[in-house]
Amino acid sequence: MMNRISDTDLILNADGTAYHLNLLPEDVADTIIFVGDQDRVPAVSKYFDEVELRKGKREFITHTGRIGHKRLTVISTGIGTDNIDIVLNELDALVNIDLSTRTVKPDLKSLNIIRIGTSGTVQADIPVDSLLVSEAAFGLDPLLHYYDYPATAEELELLKAFKAVLPETFKGQPYIASASSRLIGSLDADIQTGITITTPGFYSPQGRQVRAKSAIPDLLTAITEFRHHGKRITNLEMETAGIYGLAAALGHQAISFNVLLANRITNTFSRQPAAIMDRYIKTVLERIAAV
Numbered sequence: 001m002m003n004r005i006s007d008t009d010l011i012l013n014a015d016g017t018a019y020h021l022n023l024l025p026e027d028v029a030d031t032i033i034f035v036g037d038q039d040r041v042p043a044v045s046k047y048f049d050e051v052e053l054r055k056g057k058r059e060f061i062t063h064t065g066r067i068g069h070k071r072l073t074v075i076s077t078g079i080g081t082d083n084i085d086i087v088l089n090e091l092d093a094l095v096n097i098d099l100s101t102r103t104v105k106p107d108l109k110s111l112n113i114i115r116i117g118t119s120g121t122v123q124a125d126i127p128v129d130s131l132l133v134s135e136a137a138f139g140l141d142p143l144l145h146y147y148d149y150p151a152t153a154e155e156l157e158l159l160k161a162f163k164a165v166l167p168e169t170f171k172g173q174p175y176i177a178s179a180s181s182r183l184i185g186s187l188d189a190d191i192q193t194g195i196t197i198t199t200p201g202f203y204s205p206q207g208r209q210v211r212a213k214s215a216i217p218d219l220l221t222a223i224t225e226f227r228h229h230g231k232r233i234t235n236l237e238m239e240t241a242g243i244y245g246l247a248a249a250l251g252h253q254a255i256s257f258n259v260l261l262a263n264r265i266t267n268t269f270s271r272q273p274a275a276i277m278d279r280y281i282k283t284v285l286e287r288i289a290a291v
């Protein structure tokens, strides 16, 4: 007898849809594009040959369709890894749990999860308006501490080196998670790669100074100057580490494409953010459709 997952561990709506995503198992494709902004969902699905489904609840808007024979889902996650916890667990439940018996299916599915998000670079030589794939990400948020993520020895060594340069005033406990090597191999081709930092906020957690006084004024400098065996931190955003960690913990493949709209060192911001995002949506969709 398989263990039955309780009604409050996995909440379903009266129509059988997942509690927050409002989706049924048949509503999602095996390849799923994550975007933060709800308005980016139609900006992606307008390139589908056909959109078969449009659904949503809260910030989680979903379109499913196809490009050629390839079925794709695009979903907005909103901002932050707390939302990634909901999106990834509910997508996994839709594909890997028999919702009628509330038991885990014998044959688990591995989804391909592709983030297309905005981000700021922390290196002066990386141009605004360029695209970057996160090889790995350090999470400054706490999400992955709630899950059993099997970090490799190489990841742990990189994390140890990063922790050693963090200012003493930093009170968090960083974690590390990496991209799917399978998706990196098939999708990133000539695109620049780097190490991403995922933060639990946009302002002081990313070293911004507006009015609230920072408790860690040297955080951005420590991040920018970090080096380990030729690797450096390239950019800041708010989801990648959580996506990588939770995807790996659940047996899914994930890759994060960052559209670099800001350079935090030269203090420059894209003059045409919407057009740049549109360009890279096309780039990523062409690559997805080709594999």
Ligand code: R1P
Binding pocket: 035, 036, 037, 078, 079, 080, 116, 117, 118, 119, 202, 237, 238, 239
């Ligand atoms: C902050 O403005 C938001 O933009 C970035 C960050 O990760 C955060 O979600 O990604 P999206 O453009 O995908 O939302």
